[in-house]
Amino acid sequence: MRIKWWKILCVFLLLFTFTAGFIVQVPIIGNLNQSIRNFYFHVPMWFGQMGLLTLSLGYSIAYLRTHNIKHDIYATEFAKTGIIYGILGLVTGAIWAKFTWGEYWSNDPKQMAAAIAVLIYFAYVVLRGSMTDIDKRARVAGVYNIFAYFIYIPLIMILPRMVESLHPGGLEGSEAGGNPALGGGSLDPAMRLIFWPAVFGWLLLGIWISNLKIRYDLLINKTIINE
Amino acid sequence: MNKYFLNRISLTFSFLFIYLFSQAQSTSNKIAPSFESTMRSNDKIYVVMAVCLVILIILLTYLIRIDLKISKKEKNM
Numbered sequence: 001m002r003i004k005w006w007k008i009l010c011v012f013l014l015l016f017t018f019t020a021g022f023i024v025q026v027p028i029i030g031n032l033n034q035s036i037r038n039f040y041f042h043v044p045m046w047f048g049q050m051g052l053l054t055l056s057l058g059y060s061i062a063y064l065r066t067h068n069i070k071h072d073i074y075a076t077e078f079a080k081t082g083i084i085y086g087i088l089g090l091v092t093g094a095i096w097a098k099f100t101w102g103e104y105w106s107n108d109p110k111q112m113a114a115a116i117a118v119l120i121y122f123a124y125v126v127l128r129g130s131m132t133d134i135d136k137r138a139r140v141a142g143v144y145n146i147f148a149y150f151i152y153i154p155l156i157m158i159l160p161r162m163v164e165s166l167h168p169g170g171l172e173g174s175e176a177g178g179n180p181a182l183g184g185g186s187l188d189p190a191m192r193l194i195f196w197p198a199v200f201g202w203l204l205l206g207i208w209i210s211n212l213k214i215r216y217d218l219l220i221n222k223t224i225i226n227e
Numbered sequence: 228m229n230k231y232f233l234n235r236i237s238l239t240f241s242f243l244f245i246y247l248f249s250q251a252q253s254t255s256n257k258i259a260p261s262f263e264s265t266m267r268s269n270d271k272i273y274v275v276m277a278v279c280l281v282i283l284i285i286l287l288t289y290l291i292r293i294d295l296k297i298s299k300k301e302k303n304m
Contacts, residue, residue, distance in 0.1 A: 007294075011287055014283055014287070015280075015283070015284075018276065018279050018280050018283050019276065019280065022272055022273065022275065022276035022279070023276070034270075034272065208290060208294075209290070212290070212293055212294055212297055215297050215301065216297055219297070219300055219301065219304060222304060
């Protein structure tokens, strides 16, 4: 096994999240009660997805510049892990919503936008899978990935700030606007101390999973990759 | 080095579990079982923590196992 510092860091950050996340005192806000601890698990899914999809974008651009099939494999696997994170984010969000907003799915603009963002990446996987010619597939998928990313960002970062919704951040409240991810206004300092390690821990876990899939794909396609 | 590293890790975890287990055993027959009362305190949130930790540790172990298998294959190729 290639022991890398970031794998060890990932294990420690996640163990820290899973222990301190349950132990630390949290502020009781509204009807959230203890469910505010979901901050350490639900929100990092979206941060992790953002990180993974940005990496995917980078490798897609790298592929289009160099035409090295290796970069296409990297881009695909990062996007796929990003999709998994997105699905997890939607499902955990729905569970959380059921017990705070009353419904699993209340057609909230932010829920819809996040769902559309994930669907756009589904289309990426479908599009890539529909072609058999390796070079053509890589090129079309690369171009689509860039297109998808620049729809994804407005859907997940700009639109949530422009609409009123049940989700924090956006137009509601006197301290209007704010970050949709950090609970509108600001995050409690004690929570921030666990939230950011949690974000990096989950992101590193996503990179680790992608890393394994990339190495597997590279082994499978060894014959067509010219080093 | 890698082999020894993993051995050391697994050894550390085994000792940790043996220690925890022995703690749980020794406290269970006392009048005020501290481990159990801790687990029951704060609306039993620590039970959730324990469950989540088990899931996390098992999944991470699984991930490391897959990593090891791929590394082995990479070396053979």
